[in-house]
Amino acid sequence: MQIFKEKEALQTAVSKLKSQGKTLGLVPTMGALHKGHLSLVENAEKVCDQVLVSIFVNPTQFNNPQDLEKYPRGLQKDIDLLESLNPNLWVFAPTAHELYGDNIISEEFNFGSLGEVMEGKFRAGHFDGVGTVVKMLFEIVKPHKAFFGQKDYQQLQIIRKLTKVQNLPVEVVGCPILREPNGLARSSRNELLDPTQRENASFIHQTLLKSKELFGTKSVNYITDWVNAQFENHPFLKLEYFEIADASTLKKINRKRKGQEYRAFIAAYAGEVRLIDNLALN
Ligand code: AMP
Numbered sequence: 514m515q516i517f518k519e520k521e522a523l524q525t526a527v528s529k530l531k532s533q534g535k536t537l538g539l540v541p542t543m544g545a546l547h548k549g550h551l552s553l554v555e556n557a558e559k560v561c562d563q564v565l566v567s568i569f570v571n572p573t574q575f576n577n578p579q580d581l582e583k584y585p586r587g588l589q590k591d592i593d594l595l596e597s598l599n600p601n602l603w604v605f606a607p608t609a610h611e612l613y614g615d616n617i618i619s620e621e622f623n624f625g626s627l628g629e630v631m632e633g634k635f636r637a638g639h640f641d642g643v644g645t646v647v648k649m650l651f652e653i654v655k656p657h658k659a660f661f662g663q664k665d666y667q668q669l670q671i672i673r674k675l676t677k678v679q680n681l682p683v684e685v686v687g688c689p690i691l692r693e694p695n696g697l698a699r700s701s702r703n704e705l706l707d708p709t710q711r712e713n714a715s716f717i718h719q720t721l722l723k724s725k726e727l728f729g730t731k732s733v734n735y736i737t738d739w740v741n742a743q744f745e746n747h748p749f750l751k752l753e754y755f756e757i758a759d760a761s762t763l764k765k766i767n768r769k770r771k772g773q774e775y776r777a778f779i780a781a782y783a784g785e786v787r788l789i790d791n792l793a794l795n
Contacts, residue, residue: 514596516592537656538656539557541567541650544586549700553661556688569612571642574645620648633667640667651683663688670763697711702786714788721790733766753782774795779791
């Protein structure tokens with residue numbers, strides 16, 4: 514498997530690939546790879562001649578230094594996993610210096626209301642960090658398509674907007690959420706949970722499923738109160754937010770309208786570990 518640490522060598526390989534008329538798909542990740550990441554790679558393989566997985570724990574998107582420090586890392590294990598999936602994959606694993614030089618700071622973006630709600634509200638500066646690194650990767654790699662999970666649904670919408678406003682010639686492809694057998698959305702952060710927390714964290718998905726069921730007959734206010742009450746006395750989970758929002762603008766809704774698509778979103782803590790999940794409601 515080809516592993517690139519430097520952008521120049523990667524760009525040479527990309528130019529050669531493109532000169533052969535082949536298409537390149539990029540799967541950006543922060544490593545600690547799991548089946549959710551692998552499903553993005555498999556989606557990319559179906560529609561691109563060559564797939565590149567980037568592995569980089571991007572410091573500028575962490576609003577909390579302890580979260581960055583604790584974030585699971587294991588490059589060799591990631592490489593072995595990708596190699597066993599497909600030895601023809603390419604991996605880009607740069608250092609922070611290779612991407613940012615000496616200036617590890619975010620560019621400031623205006624994502625409008627998309628950047629102000631939920632993750633944007635509770636993790637100040639997070640999406641500027643995400644936008645910065647994704648824009649850098651797109652400019653270095655110049656992929657035809659880039660694959661992102663609906664697990665980070667708001668991020669997916671932000672990246673669609675980023676490519677539009679910055680005129681980046683990349684097709685952004687959203688991919689479904691992969692879950693553990695108990696329903697918990699797969700996440701690198703799940704590694705930080707103890708077995709009791711990991712079992713109990715399936716409550717997040719169960720609550721989303723129940724919200725979907727209630728959405729057929731009950732008001733948004735009713736469902737929101739119901740979800741808050743479910744978490745209030747939960748022994749292992751602390752709710753940060755629950756929202757029902759328009760699936761494209763992510764604006765919180767009070768009332769359902771015909772023909773619109775909606776999603777429910779949850780962020781909750783299991784001990785110190787912050788987990789997010791979401792579900793389409795219709
Ligand atoms: P991360 O390494 O957490 O930054 O995630 C890298 C990419 O994998 C992002 O596009 C995520 O949305 C996606 N991803 C993470 N977990 C899952 C999952 N359980 N199912 C599908 N995609 C995922």
